[in-house]
Amino acid sequence: MKWLRSNGGAIIVLLFLLGLWEIIVKITGTPAWLLPAPSQIFSEGFKVIPSFSTDILATTKLAILGLVIGSAAGFIIAVILHILPIVQKMTYPLLILSQNIPIIVLAPLLIIWFGFGLLPKLIVIALVCFFPIVVAALDGFKNTAPELKYYMQMAGASKTQMFWKLELPYALPSLFSGLKISATYSVMGAVISEWLGAKQGIGVYMTLSQASFRTDHVFVAIFTIMLLSVLLFGLIQAFEKLFIKGKIER
Amino acid sequence: MLLNIEHVKKSFAETEVLRDISLHVEEGEFVALLGPSGSGKSTIFNLIGGIMEPDDGAITLNHKVIHGKRGLIGYMPQQPSLFPWRTVLENIVLVQELTGKPNRQEAKEWLEKVGLQEFENAYPIELSGGMKQRVAFIRAMLSKQNLLCLDEPFSALDEFTRISMQKWLLSVWETNRKSILFVTHSIEEALFLADRIYILTKRPTMVKEEVIVPFARPRDESLLNTEPFFHLKQKIFKQLKDELGEGL
């Protein structure tokens, strides 16, 4: 009920947009290979689910694995940069540059370097996932309330204690914001990595559908990607509720 | 002599803050530091707490020099500085966690003693300003240090809460008599709480006057309306006014 109250508005807007789309397609008589109506996409979606579900599962696994690796890497990088401000000054610009490499260009290179296995795919996903975590974690550490830091110093806390007892818990809400962004990116990252060559997955399904001009199937894939992203986002949100206690006054 | 500060000087870049500070706190004594804003009271605490080191002079605790050594005093800041993700109980054992295993049983007993047991599992956001300060005081108390340094702990509270907090502090203190060094802006607060008051000059700061507060303990609110209290208050007020010149 509470969920419906907070998300009801978004659902109504979504339904309205789908309705509008349906009507426009029907009125203009747009052919399905150009733009299928939502009703057709959904009925097609239910038809293909039995065979498509293995693809969905493969992509989900890939996305989650990549997300876990990417966020772990992002977190570790953030901690190192936080502990060593000099290293942060030297490498932070490089990290930003790393986000400007077009993944589509990088991906084929990764295949040349690492072959067709799992590794290049995970690298692609991790590469899109780690950056939001680094930024969010660093911001969180940096913005730790100065009066609490001062208190910890007066109480005689060591650097390690300062980190584990104050800076890390203080940065958690910020970390989770980063994690939510990364989670939504991870599905996209997984699909792109599958374009490089995989046996199954939403990305593969998408390429095949495109090649056979099944625009409706392409849209089924797109909608599935969206749904997956939202679900992952929700999962992170649930973890956040579990981990964050007592609300921070800021 | 528990805490002894002898001829301590401290400057920051261009500004000379402490010119010559000498003061001491005896075992079980309640000492107040009274001085104008910016005279360096918090700086004195930074020095005692080991966050800064004096340029000259010596600070000893139990006859040991403590320059740059942290974690030797119990501290209570002006802002309660409780950790929002910790419950009241988890907050008050924080300092014990830094040095070893916290004694939760003892912490609970303390909460009970001061009437906060029902808030044991509450988060700071659920507490009023006065209650947060009580928790902050208990936290300082549980740090197991013999000297508590309180930096204007009640100045952010409203008048009514402040008076009840002062009475509460005295009642808790009477039962265990740790040494307290208490910074305040308020003459009345210093007189009501302390055994001795150091009046500081404005920057560059020296000790202008040491006042021995003659009122018997336990004290209560009625003291505030007595003739001797009023008289002493006037005297200190005049001294501070002279110090600040026409600016007051």
Ligand SMILES: Nc1ncnc2c1ncn2[C@@H]1O[C@H](COP(=O)(O)OP(=O)(O)OP(=O)(O)O)[C@@H](O)[C@H]1O
């Ligand atoms: N770390 C620092 N670096 C430079 N200047 C400082 C530093 N800490 C304090 N000062 C200066 O020292 C002076 C005294 O500051 P301090 O906070 O000790 O005063 P205070 O007596 O506690 O004032 P208040 O009553 O307003 O709390 C101020 O002029 C302040 O600008």
Ligand SMILES: [Mg+2]
């Ligand atoms: Mg101060």
